[in-house]
Amino acid sequence: MQLRAGTLRPGQRLPSIRDEAQRLGIGKNTVVEAYLRLVGQGILQAKPGSGYYVVRTPPAATQEHKIPLVAATDRVSLLAEQLDRRLPIRPGDGRPPTEWLETSELRRYLSYQRFQEADSYNSSWGYAPLRERLCGALAERGISCRESQLLMTHGANHAMDLVIRRYVAPGDNVLVDDPGYYPLLAKLALAGANAVGVNRMQDGPDVGDLEAKAKKSGARLFFTQSLAHNPTGGSITFGTAYSVLRAATEFDLLVIEDDPFADILPYTAPRLAALDQLDRVIYIGTFSKTLAGSFRTGYIAAAPRLASELNELKVVTTVSTSAHDERLIFQLVEHGHYLKHLRRLRARASTATTASVKALEALGFSIRRPIGGGFYLWIELPEHMGGDDLAHDAAMAGIFIAPAANFSTSRNPPPAMRVNVAYGADPSFIGWLGDQVNRR
Known part of the structure; x- marks a missing residue:
């Protein structure tokens, strides 16, 4: 309060830790923490053997920047x-x-675990025990996947970005659900690609529209979300899934299937990756919809050659993913909390x-x-x-x-x-x- 009011000015020495603790009736450790936080904010300077001195005064609350209110129109x-x-x-x-x-239970566990383990850089592919667990989860969904086919990412958006960077060139036509996942449309525009919308029905993509657009556009990629679709909420049926894969084979399409809600959906729900067994389907999963979004942890499962190509690009662009977050998620899964x-x-x-x-x-x-x-x-x-x-x-x-x-x-x-x-x-x-x- 004295700093904001201007009572303490740059160059002035603050009371000693002992004096301030006695004046406020609090522990010395509390005063130490407060002073160190102010040092970290550049407001105080610590001079060994002398004490803490004011460097600058913090801005008044009325001077704080407020983000303008803008409607979400794009x-x-x-x-x-x-x-x-x-x-x-x-x-x-x-x-x-x-x-x-x-939830309170999950938060308590995360608070305890977050800094329990420290490490250097993660493996380029991601934390091995979690990848092994994910291969087991994919097997339950009917998707056969070895660890050499699965790489960790910074969430589903990072996974899509890797696919676009690796397999989409400026001017390419790319097939997408319409309506579909809006960040994907923004990524394709940034890459200079042309997003070609395939009508999305409640039971999956309109197969007739997919075939017509694939033939006319010459596109080689199709991005889709089969289950609990964003934004329509619909889910693909087995019949539609078979028809989509038949069209993908006929027009030589690489299909990128996003499955962000997999962990709360039935294992037996129809997935293109399960019917195709990662032949021409790249499967994307994430924890960002089922755990706190700040984890930014996802993964890609693909054919060995494609997985290797995407992992090489990941190493060049981001080096590695977070070993801390991946260890935390593994512990949540391993101990039954998840x-x-x-x-x-x-x-x-x-x-x-x-x-x-x-x-x-x-x-x-x-x-x-x-x-x-x-x-x-x-x-x-x-x-x-x-x-x-x-x-x-x-x-x-x-x-x-x-x-x-x-x-x-x-x-x-x-x-x-x-x-x-x-x-x-x-x-x-x-x-x-x-x-x-x-x-x-």
């Missing part, structure tokens, strides 16, 4: 809002709430989905089945709710929404919205949405 602002979290009501968020991912956490997460998602569907159907929306078991619902909006104004209106009410334009290769897709089931029944969101629907 892919960059949509991603930025998910990180900055400025709007309190969050049906447009792509992630589950923090309290879903960090399994208990997943059970709670499934239950929360199921309860929230039921509540969200009920609230949205009460407004007249038709929610397509199957929902898929993930975190998303897709609602088609009345024609008058199209355009950027909707996101601006929501932001003014403190509501973060994710309109269809962010997820499509089309500039003017039909009005729609992704809804995170964790927030879909929020009374403030439902009230606002009902008002918007009733406007003519």
Whole structure:
């Protein structure tokens, strides 16, 4: 307080640790920690044998920079809002709430474990015991994978970035789900590639559209999310999966299958990688949707040659992934904490989905089945709710929404919205949405 008020000025010596502890009636260790934090912030300077001196005064609270409120009307602002979290009501968020991912039990374990083990650089492929465990998890999903075929990444986005850097050149046509994963569209644009949208149905990609677009575009890659699709919430059926792989063979497509919710979905759910056995499918998994997003831990499973090529690129671009995070995740799995956490997460998602569907159907929306078991619902909006104004209106009410334009290769897709089931029944969101629907 004295520093902010200007009572203590640059060059002045602070009271000794003993005097300050006696004055405040606290332990000397508490004073030491406070002084050291101020040294770390560049506010104090420690002079051995002399004491602590003021170097500069901290800015007043009124001078702190505030991030301006911006509606999520494009892919960059949509991603930025998910990180900055400025709007309190969050049906447009792509992630589950923090309290879903960090229960008190899990948080206590992580706090204890985080600095229990230290190491130098990780293996270029990632922490071996975790990779072995993941190969076992893939086997349960019907995917045969050796450790030499699996490399760790900094989450699913890093995995996609590696695939794009290695196999996509500027000007290439690349097939994607439409609507589909919006950060992928931004990555392809950054690489100078042309994203060609394949109509996404509730039971998977429209196979006829996939075949037509593959033939016309000459594309060699197809990015898709088979299960609990982001943003529509739908999941592929076995029949559609077989047809997608038949088209991939006919048009020589490399298929990149993203499976971010695998750990809370049935092992027996249809996966392209299981039907194909990593022949022409690259499989991407992540812990970012089921553990705290700050872990940024994911993996790629692929044919040996492709896995080796992608790992070489990883080494050149990022050297290695985090040994600390990978060890932590392995310990969570090994000791059963992760399994208990997943059970709670499934239950929360199921309860929230039921509540969200009920609230949205009460407004007249038709929610397509199957929902898929993930975190998303897709609602088609009345024609008058199209355009950027909707996101601006929501932001003014403190509501973060994710309109269809962010997820499509089309500039003017039909009005729609992704809804995170964790927030879909929020009374403030439902009230606002009902008002918007009733406007003519």
